[in-house]
Amino acid sequence: MRWRRFWQRKLRDEDLSREVDSYLAHELDDNLARGMSPEDARYAALRKFGNPTYVREVVFEMNSLNSLDAAWQDVKYGLRQLRLKPAFALATILSLALGIGANTAVFTLVDQILLRLLPVHNPRELAQLQVEGGRFGSNDGDNGHTFSYPTYLALRDRNTVFAGLTGQRIVEASLVGKDRSEMISIGMVAGNYFKVLGVEAYLGRLLASEDNKTRNSNPVAVLQYDFWRNRFSGAPDILGSTIRLNGAPFTIIGVSAPGFEGTDVGLPAQVWVPVMMKPTLFPNWDELDDERSSWFYLFGRLKPGVTLEQAQAAMRVLYRQRQQEELNGQFFQKFPNARPAFLRQNFTLIPAARGQSALRLRFERPLIVLQWLVGIVLVIACVNVANLLLARGAAREREVAIRGALGASRSKLIRQLFIESLILASAGGVAGLFVGNWLTRGLVYFLPYDPANVTLSTTPDLRVLVFTAAVTLLTALFFGLAPALQGARVPPGVTLKEEAGSIASGHGQVRLRKIFVTIQVGLSCLLLVGAGLFARTLDNLRHVNLGFNVQNVVMFGVKPATVYTDGHKLQMYRSLIENLATVSGVKAVGASRMRLLTGGEWDSGITIPGVEPQAGDQHVWSYFNAITPGYFQALDIPIQAGRDLSWRDWGGSRRLCLVNQVLVHDYLGANPVGRRMAQGEKRDPDTEIIGVVGNTRYEDVRGSIPRQTFVALDSKIHYLEGVTVYARVQGDPQQIMPLLRAQVRHVDANLVVSDMRTLNEQVNMRLSNERMLSFLSIAFALLATVLAVVGLHGVLAFVVVHRTREIGIRVALGAGQSGVIRLVLGEMLLAILLGIAGGVTAALLCGRFVETQLFGMKAADPLILLMSVGVVSVASAAAALIPAWRASRIDPIDALRYE
Numbered sequence: 001m002r003w004r005r006f007w008q009r010k011l012r013d014e015d016l017s018r019e020v021d022s023y024l025a026h027e028l029d030d031n032l033a034r035g036m037s038p039e040d041a042r043y044a045a046l047r048k049f050g051n052p053t054y055v056r057e058v059v060f061e062m063n064s065l066n067s068l069d070a071a072w073q074d075v076k077y078g079l080r081q082l083r084l085k086p087a088f089a090l091a092t093i094l095s096l097a098l099g100i101g102a103n104t105a106v107f108t109l110v111d112q113i114l115l116r117l118l119p120v121h122n123p124r125e126l127a128q129l130q131v132e133g134g135r136f137g138s139n140d141g142d143n144g145h146t147f148s149y150p151t152y153l154a155l156r157d158r159n160t161v162f163a164g165l166t167g168q169r170i171v172e173a174s175l176v177g178k179d180r181s182e183m184i185s186i187g188m189v190a191g192n193y194f195k196v197l198g199v200e201a202y203l204g205r206l207l208a209s210e211d212n213k214t215r216n217s218n219p220v221a222v223l224q225y226d227f228w229r230n231r232f233s234g235a236p237d238i239l240g241s242t243i244r245l246n247g248a249p250f251t252i253i254g255v256s257a258p259g260f261e262g263t264d265v266g267l268p269a270q271v272w273v274p275v276m277m278k279p280t281l282f283p284n285w286d287e288l289d290d291e292r293s294s295w296f297y298l299f300g301r302l303k304p305g306v307t308l309e310q311a312q313a314a315m316r317v318l319y320r321q322r323q324q325e326e327l328n329g330q331f332f333q334k335f336p337n338a339r340p341a342f343l344r345q346n347f348t349l350i351p352a353a354r355g356q357s358a359l360r361l362r363f364e365r366p367l368i369v370l371q372w373l374v375g376i377v378l379v380i381a382c383v384n385v386a387n388l389l390l391a392r393g394a395a396r397e398r399e400v401a402i403r404g405a406l407g408a409s410r411s412k413l414i415r416q417l418f419i420e421s422l423i424l425a426s427a428g429g430v431a432g433l434f435v436g437n438w439l440t441r442g443l444v445y446f447l448p449y450d451p452a453n454v455t456l457s458t459t460p461d462l463r464v465l466v467f468t469a470a471v472t473l474l475t476a477l478f479f480g481l482a483p484a485l486q487g488a489r490v491p492p493g494v495t496l497k498e499e500a501g502s503i504a505s506g507h508g509q510v511r512l513r514k515i516f517v518t519i520q521v522g523l524s525c526l527l528l529v530g531a532g533l534f535a536r537t538l539d540n541l542r543h544v545n546l547g548f549n550v551q552n553v554v555m556f557g558v559k560p561a562t563v564y565t566d567g568h569k570l571q572m573y574r575s576l577i578e579n580l581a582t583v584s585g586v587k588a589v590g591a592s593r594m595r596l597l598t599g600g601e602w603d604s605g606i607t608i609p610g611v612e613p614q615a616g617d618q619h620v621w622s623y624f625n626a627i628t629p630g631y632f633q634a635l636d637i638p639i640q641a642g643r644d645l646s647w648r649d650w651g652g653s654r655r656l657c658l659v660n661q662v663l664v665h666d667y668l669g670a671n672p673v674g675r676r677m678a679q680g681e682k683r684d685p686d687t688e689i690i691g692v693v694g695n696t697r698y699e700d701v702r703g704s705i706p707r708q709t710f711v712a713l714d715s716k717i718h719y720l721e722g723v724t725v726y727a728r729v730q731g732d733p734q735q736i737m738p739l740l741r742a743q744v745r746h747v748d749a750n751l752v753v754s755d756m757r758t759l760n761e762q763v764n765m766r767l768s769n770e771r772m773l774s775f776l777s778i779a780f781a782l783l784a785t786v787l788a789v790v791g792l793h794g795v796l797a798f799v800v801v802h803r804t805r806e807i808g809i810r811v812a813l814g815a816g817q818s819g820v821i822r823l824v825l826g827e828m829l830l831a832i833l834l835g836i837a838g839g840v841t842a843a844l845l846c847g848r849f850v851e852t853q854l855f856g857m858k859a860a861d862p863l864i865l866l867m868s869v870g871v872v873s874v875a876s877a878a879a880a881l882i883p884a885w886r887a888s889r890i891d892p893i894d895a896l897r898y899e
Helices: 002-012 016-023 025-033 038-047 052-065 067-084 086-115 149-158 193-197 225-231 275-281 308-326 330-334 336-343 358-395 397-405 410-444 462-487 498-542 566-580 631-635 661-668 733-747 759-766 768-802 804-812 817-853 862-888 892-897
Strands: 126-132 162-176 181-189 201-204 220-223 242-245 248-256 271-274 296-302 346-351 553-560 586-592 603-607 621-627 639-642 655-660 676-679 687-693 708-712 723-729 751-758
Touching: 067 086, 067 410, 086 358, 086 410, 086 462, 086 768, 126 308, 149 162, 149 296, 149 308, 162 193, 162 275, 162 553, 181 193, 181 275, 181 751, 193 296, 220 225, 225 248, 242 271, 248 271, 248 275, 271 275, 296 308, 308 336, 308 346, 330 336, 358 462, 358 498, 358 768, 358 817, 410 462, 498 768, 498 817, 498 862, 553 566, 553 733, 553 759, 566 586, 566 723, 566 733, 586 631, 631 723, 655 661, 661 687, 661 708, 676 708, 723 733, 733 751, 751 759, 759 768, 768 817, 768 862, 804 817, 817 862
Parallel strands: 181 271, 220 248, 621 708, 655 687
Antiparallel strands: 126 296, 126 346, 162 181, 162 242, 162 296, 201 248, 220 271, 242 248, 553 723, 553 751, 586 621, 586 723, 603 621, 603 676, 639 687, 655 708, 676 687
16 A cells, blocks of 8 residues: 555656656666667566556556656657668658658748738728720720729729728839939829728828829828838938939838838839829829829728628729710710720729739749649658658567567557657658748749849748648658558567568558559659640740740840930930940840830720721721831841831831731731821821831730731830830840940930840740749659659569568579569559559649640640650669569578578
8 A cells, every 4th residue: 555655646746757767767778778668668667666457557647647758758769769760761851851842932932922911901801993894095004903093083982882992003213313223113102002001101101192182292202111121221310301213303201111012912112102293203104184094003991891792783883883974085975886895894893902913913823733743742752751661660560569569559659650750750841941942042033023123032931831830740640640550550479470470561561552652653644744744835935936036135124214305315215226236246236115025015906998807806906016227137027028117217207117917917918018007096097007027926925926016116106214125246145235234324324224134034034934834843753753763662672572482482493583573573563554544644634724834735745645654664664673683583592591
């Protein structure tokens, strides 16, 4: 009884584990040194001091009260075991680090571009306005979310469902400083912009409705927090100072709260100004009173209790009333045929909690595809690690059996083995964070934007850390549970009948590992098919005939840092082109209003006497670009008929243009030179066609070649700010770029040069989606194939080891080397074939999802399928032949002695 009371008193002690370990330290150390688990070691030590039955109850209660201590002992034991096998631990951690790191990298971009909410007050209350069905007038934006400023005012003042309706437009403007001039992004916003969004000021105050009441009356500006820190060194006395935007002075009245960069995700506004200052910033682009000019993006905050559906129903009625008012305007009086199409516009509200983003529109589908790809890679890595753990479990059968014979329960064995898996997964997760950070930096440089202007963080934040932790835990469950359950099944009798037990357990492990190999082979085949599709798509796009020669062409933007009159600006651009042509190494130089292959476009209806719209078109139309002489020579675009523009044509009374062959084919017939046309719907065409040029791509590499009209970049062009210069050079373009910059400064010190690169680099930027998908899918597919090959090799090596005696007997009875090789290869043939069949089937089913990312081919491309199957088959055969060849060389005498 005294002994019982002694242990009961011990159990009541809060620091029980420390006292017991101290009291029985010698016995515990000896038992642990023999390889016992912590629980078994403690039980064996306690057994010397009392009734074994009661000691079991004491140990059970002690484990219940000290579960954390027991878990910690298991962790220490697991670390000791892994330290004894460093090669195994390193291979496992590396496999997991690659899989988890790839998932972390892609999720970092998915989170910031696709998932993250705006850092504003209750972002889920925000809605964005959009209208589908085209624009009737001019449009400067994405042709879906833009509205005229008069329409904004009408909707803002009359609606009953929004607590506030605001608008913004992000544009580029020059910031003139003492040390340098640069192009920055500015947000022209309504006065209630910050109030509606619920953004606070960090310094000073933000824009208010009073700042935006009258035209050009309040030249005030708010700085974005990071821009203030980086450009102005976070100067606290910045309030009240003056900056010059497009040459006009603006007074700084505040700095926005940290983290807020505007409603364009990834492309921040660095300065915000009242939209009523637009005529000051862009004298040639006023249009504040033009109801037929769409350029303003609108956001609203729903009133409490109002759902998005209710708000949409009410706003549709209000928008229809606004349409009826616009029908009385001059445009529809002049073009009554446009009324039915205008009234067919579809007004909707869309959730705006995540803001709007050009990055999201372009990269949403590729990022989702990549997230699935890296998920598959992680599954393959987990399966590979599970195979390694099964192999290690086979080597530890004797240890596990002895521990089971000494009284360790199956649940304790499973817990110990799973904790080892959890340790490996945790180490792989930590390493994956570093791998993911490195991969994220590479992914950002695939984006078609200057990394200095794209605010995508590559440093993992709390959301990324939580994601990585969740993936790590799921990974541990995925690859650790099955080996733990399998490893704990070893019967205690294995210590007495080791050979029979090994064979029995070996058959069970082989079946499970074959299933794992089938999964790996199938997923590897799926990834190889995807890699082949994306790689061939990229190759097809790179061989598209653009219509111009991209080699040795330098392109860059030029814009005055101050506001010039149209006459001065055109004179300066002519002087610039003529002076750049004198730079050493420059063969030809020209400029255009619209930059090629950036997704931007300038299109308009046209009038050609006797020409009617084609089927499916509402009106006769064409894409436009305004160019200088030398443009076609710089891009090596052939003139098929007529002549080119020359400087003699500048300033004349006639409007001149050239058209491409597609426009000639669609509208003009045989010889269009000398015919007249007009931009817009005019009864008296005022532009003469003087030439026909070859077909060229315009805003994209994909799609069909559009109709194009090239007009002179002269005083007849509306809203001319900056131009893009194209210079064909001889020699290395990188060496000539500094000469071009110097010549621009020599012509006019107020000119700002931006985005200087080669035309070939511009094409690659336009193909950034395809390059990213191609490069990463190939890398992931190769990694998956290597992991599958390793898994297959490991399984066959395991089979050979466990069938050594059988193979030796077969050889002794006369089996030849070829027969042994066929025997070993036959073990995995079915698993490989099932994996390939499953991979091809999955590729065909998933092909519909990636069809929009392909070009010049179908997802079920037979050549890609055959090549992928061939690569998997050859890799599998190579992995299987080595163990099979070794098996064929087994000495029968040694095999019969094998235990």
